[in-house]
Amino acid sequence: MSATEVTLDQLAAWLRRFAEIVEQNKAYLTDLDSAIGDADHGANMARGTAAVVTHLDEANTVDALLKKAGMTLVSTVGGTSGPLYGTLLMKMGMATGAVTELSGEEFSKAFHAGLEGLIARGKTELGDKTMVDALTPAIEAFDAALADGADVHAATESAAKAAAAGRDATTPLVARKGRASYLGERSAGHMDPGATSSTYLFDALAEAIGT
Structure with a gap:
């Protein structure tokens, strides 16, 4: 396996x-959500x-793995997070086909399909103080790294750094979607929990x- 491929085992x-990191940080995610959510x-x-x-x-x-993971999240995660994360993974799976490995470009295509599906389902956009604020810069950084000749691992590291920066940038924003939007200006000053868990996705x- 070359560094230009992502395998089924790696996915x-x-x-x-991702599950391990979420479990380790579930209290922190809940603390963030207690400030501006449920x-x-x-x-x-x-x-x-x-x-x-x-x-x-x-x-x-790969498609079976991602579709099953997405459907499982939809059926087991409450609130809006389940449908959004589930849509992300299911749309990624639909874009890959029945393969056992992906090139960096194919993985990027899948991520773009997942993000587009998530945005359509959540009716959200960059700057709304949601997980999109971490996902979008992460995927853009992944693409930019590949374009510069980076291998897949280096591209994922760039994506993780960009996701973290996007997460941090949600703190001063006023939420325009979800439960946090009910708070209006009071939502500013709090990091978005969805953007935070999305950063864990890229860390993983x-x-x-x-x-």
Whole structure:
């Protein structure tokens, strides 16, 4: 396997590591959500990602893995996070086909399809103080790194850094979507929990691709 490919095993490791990071940080995610949301993001995401892990060994193609993970999140994560994360992964799976590895460009195509699906479902855009504020710069950074000749691992590390910067940039924003939007100006000054868990998604990806 060259550094230009992402394998099925790495994608399974990605989702497994994401579940671990969410579990480790579920109290923090809930604290963030208690300030501007329903105080359940950490518990909901931990429950959903743990359920995803139980199905990771069932899939033998990339599309099956991502679609099953997405459907599991939709059915087990409460609130808006389940449908949004679920849509992200399901749309990614629909874009890959029944393969066992992806090139960096193919992985990028899948991410773009997932993000487009998430945005359509959430009716949200960059600057709304949502997970899109972490996902969009991460995917753009991934693309930019590939265009500069980086291998997939280096591109995922660039994506993780960009996701973190996007997450941090949500703090001063006034929320325009979700429960946080009900607070109006009072939502400013708080980091968005969805953008935070989205950053964990890319942290986990960089770790998994690097192994």
